[in-house]
Amino acid sequence: MRVVIALDSFKGSIGAAAACAALAQGWLAERPADEVLLRPMADGGEGTLDAVAAALPEARRMPVTVTGPAGRPVEASWLLLPDGTGVVELASTSGIELLAGELRPWDASTRGFGEAIAAALDGGARRLVLGIGSSASTDGGVGVLSALGLRFFGADGAPIPDGGRGLPEIVRTDAGSLRLPPSGGVTVLTDVRNPLLGPTGAAAVYGPQKGVRDVARAEAGLARVAEEAPQIDPSTPGAGAAGGTGFALLAWGARLVPGADEVAALVGLDASIAEASLVITGEGSFDPQSSAGKVPGFVREAAERAGIPAAIVAGRITGDADVSGFAAALSLSELAGSPAASLADPTRWLRAAGARLAAYRTQDE
Incomplete structure (x- = not known):
C-alpha cells in the first residue's frame, strides 16, 4: 500500500x-x-513554514531577527524555495503564541511580519507566499506596511505608535518610501473569509480573542485604515484576516487565497x-x-x-x-x-x- x-x-x-x-x-x-x-499541511497559520520545509527539503531557511508583537526581538526565519519563492509566516513573527498568554490588545503589532517580508525581498525572493493565521494584533496591518516603508501620521505630525491604539488618529499617510511587491506577485494564505468591518469583521469576531474589550474603538481604527485605501473594498472576503492584515496586503497589491489550497500546491x-x-x-x-x-x-x-x-x-x-x-x-x-x-x-x-x-x-x- x-x-x-x-x-x-x-x-x-x-x-x-x-x-x-x-x-x-x-x-x-x-x-x-x-x-x-x-x-504535512497548513492553512496559513502556525506551522505553515514547517509544513512546506518538511515537504521540500531543498528549500532553505533564512534566519531573521524581527520586532515581536510585544516590541521585543524575536528570532524567526523565512523560507526560500528553489524557484525563488519566499515563504513568510505571520505566526512566527507576529503571532499570538509569542505573547505567552500576555495579551496586548492595543499595542501588539504586525511590524515583525513586515520586517520578515522586507528581509525576503532583500534576500532575492521573486515571489512571496505569506501565511497570515494566528495573529496577536488588531492593527489593520499598519505594522506590516510601516515596516515596508509606508508612513502613518497623526494630527500632531508625528508617526502613530505601533498597534491598534493610534489607528483612529491617522490623518495622513506617505507612500514615498513604500517598497513594491516582487515581480512574481504576492499570494496571501488565509483560512478565514471575514470582511474588515462590521459584525463579522476583524474587531467584532477576533478582537475579544486578543483581549480587545472596546470593540467600537477597534472598529473605528480599522474603518480609518480603510479610508486610506479607498480602492480596496473592505467587505472583500478575508480582508479581516489577522486583525485586518488581509486588507493591508490587498492594498499592497496581494491576492488572498484559501491557505490549504496553496500549501497543497507547494507540497x-x-x-x-x-x-x-x-x-x-x-x-x-x-x-x-x-x-x-x-x-x-x-x-x-x-x-x-x-x-x-x-x-x-x-x-x-x-x-x-x-x-x-x-x-x-x-x-x-x-x-x-x-x-x-x-x-x-x-x-x-x-x-x-x-x-x-x-x-x-x-x-x-
Whole structure:
C-alpha cells in the first residue's frame, strides 16, 4: 500500500511535521512493507513554514531577527524555495503564541511580519507566499506596511505608535518610501473569509480573542485604515484576516487565497494522492468548521476527487462534526482516555492512532 499522511498541526500540542512522523511510525510498526508519504499541511497559520520545509527539503531557511508583537526581538526565519519563492509566516513573527498568554490588545503589532517580508525581498525572493493565521494584533496591518516603508501620521505630525491604539488618529499617510511587491506577485494564505468591518469583521469576531474589550474603538481604527485605501473594498472576503492584515496586503497589491489550497500546491499533495491507497488527515479539533477552508475538509475533497478513501485523526472530534465522508475517524482523546492525557503526550497517541488505522486496514484486506 501507499499511504499519504497529510495532517495539520495539533495547535498548542504538536506541529504538523512531527504529527505526521508520529502517525507514520505507528502505521509502519503494524505494516512495515507499506510506502508512507508525509505531506504535512497548513492553512496559513502556525506551522505553515514547517509544513512546506518538511515537504521540500531543498528549500532553505533564512534566519531573521524581527520586532515581536510585544516590541521585543524575536528570532524567526523565512523560507526560500528553489524557484525563488519566499515563504513568510505571520505566526512566527507576529503571532499570538509569542505573547505567552500576555495579551496586548492595543499595542501588539504586525511590524515583525513586515520586517520578515522586507528581509525576503532583500534576500532575492521573486515571489512571496505569506501565511497570515494566528495573529496577536488588531492593527489593520499598519505594522506590516510601516515596516515596508509606508508612513502613518497623526494630527500632531508625528508617526502613530505601533498597534491598534493610534489607528483612529491617522490623518495622513506617505507612500514615498513604500517598497513594491516582487515581480512574481504576492499570494496571501488565509483560512478565514471575514470582511474588515462590521459584525463579522476583524474587531467584532477576533478582537475579544486578543483581549480587545472596546470593540467600537477597534472598529473605528480599522474603518480609518480603510479610508486610506479607498480602492480596496473592505467587505472583500478575508480582508479581516489577522486583525485586518488581509486588507493591508490587498492594498499592497496581494491576492488572498484559501491557505490549504496553496500549501497543497507547494507540497505536491494532488500528485502524492493520485497513486495512494489511503489518505490520512487531521488536526487538533475536528468540528463543523473543519469542512470549510480547514485542512481536513480540503484533504478529504482532494481524496474524493482522486477516488481514494480518507481517514481522519484529531485530538478531539466534537459531537456535531460531520465524519460521514471518512472511511475511519479516530480521536486521540478517546484513545488516551481523556483530552488531558492526549495533550500530555500527543506523540504517543498519534503513534497509537497510526497503529490502530493500520490494523483496521489489515482486517479489511
